[in-house]
Structures are given as C-alpha cells and as structure tokens.
C-alpha cells in the first residue's frame with residue numbers, strides 16, 4: 001500500500017528543516033489549502049446550488065465578473081484575514097489592497113491572489129483554479145500600502161496554484177523545487193502525489209490564443225509560424241497545439257509533460273501589451289516554472305525581475321520548456 005504524505009505533514013517537515021522558522025508560513029499555507037478545498041467544493045457544486053452564472057458587475061480590469069469570481073474572492077478573504085499571518089492582501093477582483101480588520105492581529109506576510117483563474121471556463125465545465133503569491137511585509141511596516149506590494153517576483157517566499165479539474169491539485173514552491181498534491185475528496189486532505197516536478201527542456205507542444213495572431217510582434221509570429229510548418233519549415237519536428245484559456249490548466253500541463261505557453265505582447269486594444277496580471281498570474285507562475293527547471297520571460301526580460309508599477313499591472317508572458325523559451329528570446333534579440 002502507498003504511504004501517503006499529506007500537505008500538512010509536508011509543510012511541517014519543511015518548517016522543521018529550517019530552525020529559524022516561526023511556523024507562520026506553515027500556518028498561512030495551511031489556511032490557503034483550506035480556502036482552496038472550500039473553493040473546490042463550491043466549483044464542484046456550482047451548477048447544483050446555482051452559482052455558476054455571470055454576475056452583473058465588472059472587476060477593476062473592466063472584465064465581466066462571474067458569480068464565482070466574487071464568491072471565491074470572499075472565500076479567500078474570509079479564510080485568510082483573521083489568522084494573524086498576514087499584514088494585507090491584494091486580489092485580482094478588488095481595486096485596492098485588502099486590509100486586515102482592526103480586531104484581528106496582523107502578521108508578517110502579504111498575499112496576492114487570483115481567486116478563480118480561467119473563470120470563463122466555468123459554464124463549459126473546463127478546469128479553473130486559484131493562484132497565490134506570498135511576499136514578506138517590509139520590516140517595520142504595520143499598515144501596508146500598495147507600495148509595499150511592489151516587490152519583484154524574485155522576492156516571493158512562496159507561490160502556488162490549485163487547479164479544479166478532473167481532480168483538484170495543489171502545486172506549491174517555497175524556492176526549493178515544486179511539489180504537487182492531489183485532494184483526496186473523501187478525507188479532505190491534499191496528498192503528495194507529484195514530488196519534485198520538473199519541466200522537460202524540450203517540447204513539441206505550444207499553447208497560444210491563435211485568434212490574436214494579427215496583433216503579435218514579429219518574433220512571436222516567426223516562432224509560431226515555424227511550429228506550424230514543423231519539419232517542412234526548418235524545425236526538426238512537428239508541433240501540436242493546445243489552448244485551454246485557463247492558465248492554471250496550461251501551466252499544470254507544462255509542469256507534467258513540458259510545453260510552451262504564450263500570452264505575448266500584442267497591439268490588441270483590449271489587452272494593451274499583455275493580458276495576464278503580473279502579481280496574480282505571471283509572477284507566481286514564473287516562480288513555479290523556474291523552480292521546475294523552466295524559463296519565464298516577457299520576451300524582453302525575466303518576469304521575476306520586474307518591479308510592479310501597480311498591483312493590477314499586466315505583462316506579456318512566455319513560459320515553459322527551457323530550450324523553446326530560449327529560442328523565442330533569441331528571436332526577440334535579433
């Protein structure tokens with residue numbers, strides 16, 4: 001019989017390996033896991049309990065919200081604001097940073113999250129997820145402002161995502177590799193099923209929204225054109241394509257079998273230079289991808305080296321198997 005290590009056990013063992021650890025990060029990671037279990041349950045039952053539809057509101061990005069965007073945001077806030085591990089929060093769905101209520105103690109970490117990534121997939125029953133990024137609250141700051149969140153992705157203490165697909169999976173890194181856990185729905189525990197995930201350096205699979213092709217820059221045009229032409233276009237192999245329109249599902253695929261995922265710089269008016277949000281999507285996913293041996297860039301710079309200009313900033317994203325990302329970067333340099 002397999003001996004199953006739970007996420008809780010994994011986190012405690014990591015904590016014990018670091019004698020300076022106070023247990024705060026472990027506590028926070030467990031709180032996030034609880035929130036994700038709740039969200040998994042809600043997503044799973046959304047059709048039955050009637051919360052799978054559109055809301056009548058737009059978020060700060062001007063995107064039409066789904067009911068579940070709002071509900072999952074509230075689940076994250078309600079699971080994390082009282083615990084004493086956080087000094088403030090930032091959410092893709094909320095314009096300003098979220099303060100910890102006065103009557104709760106404040107902690108030493110900041111969190112930013114996308115409570116429901118890929119929410120346009122809810123009504124068609126495809127995978128969605130939750131993405132999070134943990135930063136240290138700067139020393140001496142007791143009332144964090146937006147400025148305190150403007151830290152490079154390289155300063156993240158922990159990043160992770162949960163994908164609600166055929167199974168619910170939690171992927172985490174604290175800068176010591178990437179580990180994957182599957183939710184055992186019967187006992188309500190995440191079980192370590194995918195230890196030390198690594199991204200193959202080579203791939204023959206790309207993911208991009210082809211409907212934006214006319215808006216791309218030359219280096220991406222060239223790269224995708226070569227993939228499509230395959231062995232007839234100078235590459236030594238033919239390529240396959242995927243587009244789930246849910247970053248959590250795309251990054252999970254890249255982590256398990258390699259691949260390249262692009263939401264590149266384009267001149268489409270609605271996305272203006274990139275669709276994905278630096279603090280809620282690009283930065284945490286880049287930390288995970290690099291920790292698994294892949295690369296992540298805007299095409300011009302490493303995503304983890306970008307200092308955010310604002311909490312809702314968008315950036316181009318090119319991530320995945322190392323050798324393919326390097327090829328695209330070389331096209332940008334030419």
Ligand code: AHG
Nearest residue numbers: 114116117118119120209245246247
């Ligand atoms: P969100 O649902 O949080 O707004 O994010 C959706 C993102 C990302 O998950 C996905 O890769 C991309 O938007 C899909 O974009 P298109 O709709 O342009 O394909």
Ligand code: MN
Nearest residue numbers: 114116117118
């Ligand atoms: Mn998203």
Ligand code: MN
Nearest residue numbers: 114116117118
């Ligand atoms: Mn979202």
